Amino acid sequence: MSIADLCDALDKAIGENAGNQAVSQFIDTGFPELNEAISGRYDGGLPYGRMVEMFGPSSSGKTALATDWMTATQQMGGVAGFMDWERSFSVDLATAGFGLNDKRPYWIYGKPRTWEEGNVLAAKACQAIRQSGAIDDKAPILFVFDSIAAALPKSQAEKEIDEYTMNDTTALARVTSTTLKAMAQHCEDYNATFLYLNQIRTKPGVVYGDPRTTPGGGAMEFYSTARIALGRQKIMEAVPGGKEFVGQNITAQVTKSKLTKPFKEANLRMTFDDAGVARLDKVFSTIDFLKEKGTLPYSKPYVTWIDGKKYHVKALAEHIRNTGTQSELLKFLPTPAVAAA
Known part of the structure; x- marks a missing residue:
């Protein structure tokens, strides 16, 4: 059998090779250094069709960055969505401070009760958007999930607090493992970007290595195309009688990237205006x-x-x-x- 005959036989048996999975579309983060750290190119950023996790300590800029990227998504003619498990997102602040358009269909906001409900709502919304043809195929869809740590698995939601057992301690890790593989498929099917925000915890007794860990088990680490770890350092300015907190320098380290080499860092500056609104x-x-x-x-x-x-x-x-x-x-x-x- 010749090579040509073998190719014909393979085509008949299993069909042609699947399409190339290379990412060619990105949502600009607004920071060329961060774009390059995530995607390997200054004109890149958050990849279409993939999942990204961003985690860090409290008040390290996670929601501010995510809000800015949702606004950027809308400015590209796309749709932004936010699944608020933490019940802490201020739409009014996002519109006044970041220019977010809170009108349908460009803005989708949900307060899902459970982890499962939040993911299902996002997947259904992406399907409806793409099937409608109302926005350009090349326009982005960005869904932000805030946060994995705050999400309640359905198995826990169906119980009273005093009915929780040791199994409920690992319930979130188990449910992320079963659902994120489906969400990764939805990202590709609908050419959408899913940005999961997460908190950090500290492992007790760690002497060597990184003591930081994230809630929700290891599934997010496996299925995400990029993981962004945030750190922060206060910016203090001299004022009469002392110093005043005016902002923070955020260090964003891309601890995982399937698009370029990992562990690149970007430095982002965030200040606060007189009204206390964060400005990137x-x-x-x-x-x-x-x-x-x-x-x-x-x-x-x-x-x-x-x-x-x-x-x-x-x-x-x-x-x-x-x-x-x-x-x-x-x-x-x-x-x-x-x-x-």
Whole structure:
């Protein structure tokens, strides 16, 4: 039998090879450094058709980042959804502070009672959106699940608290193991991005290695295309009589990526306005990244901008925002990781 005959025999027996699973569409995170850490390209970001987990300590910026990415999804002509197991999401704050469009069909908000219900609602919504043809096939769908740690398995919801047993301690891990494999399939079927937020716990007695762990067992770690671990450091500014908390520097380490090598880091700056609303300072973060990479002319403490003038980083960020020249920053990105058009 020739090679050609073997190919014909395989086609008849099992059909042609499945389509390539390479990711070619992304939701821009707004931070080129984070895009590259997740996807290996500065013009990448959160991958279509895949699951991503983002975890970190309390107030480390998980919901703020997720809200910003939902807004970005809508600006790309897509649909954003939020499954609120924690019962803590403020739609009013998201619309006023992040520009989220809270109108149907571009915004879907649910308060599912159980883990199973939240995942089923998201899958059904994605199916309805894609089958309708009302939005472009290339438009993104992003569903945020907040959070795995707060989700209640159906087996627990059907009991009273005083009826819980030791089996209920591991109920969430068991149910994530059985449902996430189906959700991964839904991501691909509907070309949707599922972003699961999670908390962290500390393993007792760990002397060597990372003591951090996440609730919900190991299934999310296996099925996610990328896992983003957040850390934070306070930004304090001097004021009369002392110092004042004005924001935080967030370190995002991509501990797993199926798109590029893991353990890349990105530094993100988040400040708070006078009303206490979080503001992700993408311009400042990008300037700082380019300065560290050496592609933006920098002689401590000044950065030389395209107008030939020298600025402190904070002053340059304000100047760029005021003049609407954010796109000029992208010209300074290091060339090796810029994807070809």
